Structures are given as structure tokens and as C-alpha cells.
Amino acid sequence: MTFRDFRVPPFEVWNSPYNCAGLQPNTLCFSTKVRPSMSPFDFRTYQALTDLYRVHRFLGPDSVFPITQGNNALLEELTQFLREPSPSSGTQCSQTLRDALWMAAVSPEVHYNAFLTATSALIKNALANREYAQDLSWLWEDYSGHYRTSAPPVRAALMNGFERLRHHCLLPDDCRPSEEDLLTRDRTEAEEMLTPIARSMTPAEIECVAAADFGMDIEEHKSALFDLLNSPALAYPPNELRFPAEVIELVSHVQRHTGWLPSTAILLLDAVRTLDERSNAEFSFKRQWRGYSRLPAPARSAFHAAFRYLYEKNAFDPQFPNYHCFDRGNNVSLGWGG
Structure with a gap:
């Protein structure tokens, strides 16, 4: 045929x-x-x-x-x-x-x-x-x-x-x-959209984020956050899975937490660089996709650009068991991030 x-x-x-x-x-x-x-x-x-x-x-x-x-x-x-x-x-x-x-x-x-x-x-x-x-x-x-x-x-x-x-x-x-x-955008473009949001973390937000693990190891987390935010690449130290990644992840999962926005940007920077090897981006999107879609345009575009990069790299496939709840007014899809 x-x-x-x-x-x-x-x-x-x-x-x-x-x-x-x-x-x-x-x-x-x-x-x-x-x-x-x-x-x-x-x-x-x-x-x-x-x-x-x-x-x-x-x-x-x-x-x-x-x-x-x-x-x-x-x-x-x-x-x-x-x-x-x-x-x-x-x-x-x-x-x-x-x-x-x-x-x-x-x-x-x-x-x-x-x-x-x-x-x-x-x-x-x-x-x-x-x-x-x-x-x-x-x-x-x-x-x-x-x-x-x-x-x-x-x-x-x-x-x-x-x-x-x-x-x-x-x-x-x-x-x-x-x-x-x-790819709609390459990795560098996604990083450039996320970086200003990540670097916007204020001293007061650093204090709150550092205490996110029930107040444990505050000084270690605070020092690691300062080092991260002052580093040229804004990347976690090699082979360091706890400081400050642990508190960044905890805060990024709670949208009302002080420091949530820059923490999420840091988490997504790591995700696009590692193709979400720890599934942090996928986990966050499943829980918070509605919240991301309601953000002001610059943050929404940056976050969606990061998720989209992962989707287009075949590293992002969130599962939604209750898919029947979606409709055209309740849209789980990613915007073009522009």
C-alpha cells in the first residue's frame, strides 16, 4: 500500500x-x-x-x-x-x-x-x-x-x-x-532561564532553607548554600548528595515554603544537567504541576523550559493514575516556555 x-x-x-x-x-x-x-x-x-x-x-x-x-x-x-x-x-x-x-x-x-x-x-x-x-x-x-x-x-x-x-x-x-x-531549546538556554531565579535567593531565604531538615546541620547547609550561590556554575559539589541538595529538595517540594522559588530553580538546574538521574524533576512535577502553571510568566516559562528539555531528551515521563480528572481547563501539559 x-x-x-x-x-x-x-x-x-x-x-x-x-x-x-x-x-x-x-x-x-x-x-x-x-x-x-x-x-x-x-x-x-x-x-x-x-x-x-x-x-x-x-x-x-x-x-x-x-x-x-x-x-x-x-x-x-x-x-x-x-x-x-x-x-x-x-x-x-x-x-x-x-x-x-x-x-x-x-x-x-x-x-x-x-x-x-x-x-x-x-x-x-x-x-x-x-x-x-x-x-x-x-x-x-x-x-x-x-x-x-x-x-x-x-x-x-x-x-x-x-x-x-x-x-x-x-x-x-x-x-x-x-x-x-x-529540542525546542538546548541545555544552555534552559540553564540561562533558570540561573537568575536560582541566584535570587536572599539571605533570609538561605536561613530558612538551611533549617528545612528539622533544623539539623543548619550551619553545614548554610555554608554549602553560600558556596553554591557564589559558584560560577551554580552546581552541586561533585559526589556531594547531602549539602545543600537535601534541603534544596525538601524546600522545592513545598510551594509555600520560604525560598521555594530559587530552590526549585536550583533543583531543575541539576535535573537538566544530569537528565534528572534522581527523578527529582519528575517527582516535583507530578505533585506541583498546577502550581507551576500558575506562576508569573518569567518563572513559569523557565520551569516549563526545564521540564520540556527533559521531556524532549526522553528523560521525563510523569505518571498520573488519576488522568481522568484532566480536561481543557485543567491542563497538565508543558508550555513552550517562551
Whole structure:
């Protein structure tokens, strides 16, 4: 089966045209079964879907109108389809809309932004409806170079979308984005956003943070905090797991604690440098994601940029057993951090 023609066959493929080794089997299976979408909750796929949704918002209305070519009914359907994803359900599009999306997705020379939005919509449709996913491998083969020239948030959204398709065995293994393809920001940029917040810890906050371990070893923690804040790299001493890391972690888990904001920035600086080897960032996000989303813009952007760096480095996959409580007004996803 090939999808080289932008027209899409009237049936849909159930499961994957590729196995997890990236090989194409000789037969395809078909089903009319309705899939209970994204159950249990898959944070990484949900984040990818949310970022794909953001592509058209980033690019603006001019990236949407050329796809529908004046067809108001099609524009309404596309607008509904491009809504922010629900964590618990998928949204499918009609054959007519798929045809229009494919036409735009193979025509970067006609309207580049519409090409990017159409690609994001096709990936979104495949991820949200995985049992009926279309084969998008040839889009990767023919147009991955075009995706790499787009703005970093758009490029990362598309590349992480393709990566999730590969993860779900919906693309062959050789359709693999590079590590650089997947990053909205590199580590240095994330560090630069966190550092001013970390260095903002006041003497009064140092006193409170140093006493966070039930008042034990205050002087040792205080001295280590001063040394940390005055160091050029703002990094924990090598092989030192207690001073001041222990009190930094304790304070970062309690948002109302004095010194919480700079302590969290220090914790996230360590996490992006070590790819969260101690799972501190993942643990904190599971407990405090609502609080992070309500911070003033500079701190929210910096923290989300750090979490996003870990997510895009495949070092961040928080588990949410009560995923059913999420809705569009209760959004667990990470912002673009800008």
C-alpha cells in the first residue's frame, strides 16, 4: 500500500503497518473497532498532541485558510479538529478534510505555513487515532529537511510527533529524528532561564532553607548554600548528595515554603544537567504541576523550559493514575516556555 497520491483510501489501517523492529509485514489487518483513546493516560503522547495543536496557533490564521480554499464547512471542521486535545478522547477527521490536509502537506512550495499546519494535523490525527493511523513515513522521507528549517517550537513539535509515531510502531525505525531535531531549546538556554531565579535567593531565604531538615546541620547547609550561590556554575559539589541538595529538595517540594522559588530553580538546574538521574524533576512535577502553571510568566516559562528539555531528551515521563480528572481547563501539559 502506498500513500504517494495525496488522496487517502476510504478504509483505515488497524494497528500498525510496521512492527516494533521497523519492518513492514506482508499483510494488513482492518477493523471497525472503536478505540478508547489514550487509556491509560500517556503523558508523552499527550504532550506531543498538545504541541502539534499549538503549531497552527504559532503560525497564525494564514496557515489554516489555504488548506480549506474558501470552503466554509471544511474550515469549520478543520477548526474543530485543531482544538486542544483532550487527554481521554481522540478526534477523527472526514475523508474530505484528510484529502485537503494531504494536498497541503505535499506542497511546501505553494504555502509553507499551511504545509506545516497540515503536517501537524496529519500527525495529530495518527497519534490520536492510533488503531486507524495512516502511513506517514513518506512524508518524513520526502520533507524532513523542510521541517528542520521551521521555527524551533514548530520543528520540535513536528519531530516529537514523528518520534511518538515511531514509539508506537506507526513508523519504521529509520524515520528517526536526531536529538537536535527534538529540542525546542538546548541545555544552555534552559540553564540561562533558570540561573537568575536560582541566584535570587536572599539571605533570609538561605536561613530558612538551611533549617528545612528539622533544623539539623543548619550551619553545614548554610555554608554549602553560600558556596553554591557564589559558584560560577551554580552546581552541586561533585559526589556531594547531602549539602545543600537535601534541603534544596525538601524546600522545592513545598510551594509555600520560604525560598521555594530559587530552590526549585536550583533543583531543575541539576535535573537538566544530569537528565534528572534522581527523578527529582519528575517527582516535583507530578505533585506541583498546577502550581507551576500558575506562576508569573518569567518563572513559569523557565520551569516549563526545564521540564520540556527533559521531556524532549526522553528523560521525563510523569505518571498520573488519576488522568481522568484532566480536561481543557485543567491542563497538565508543558508550555513552550517562551
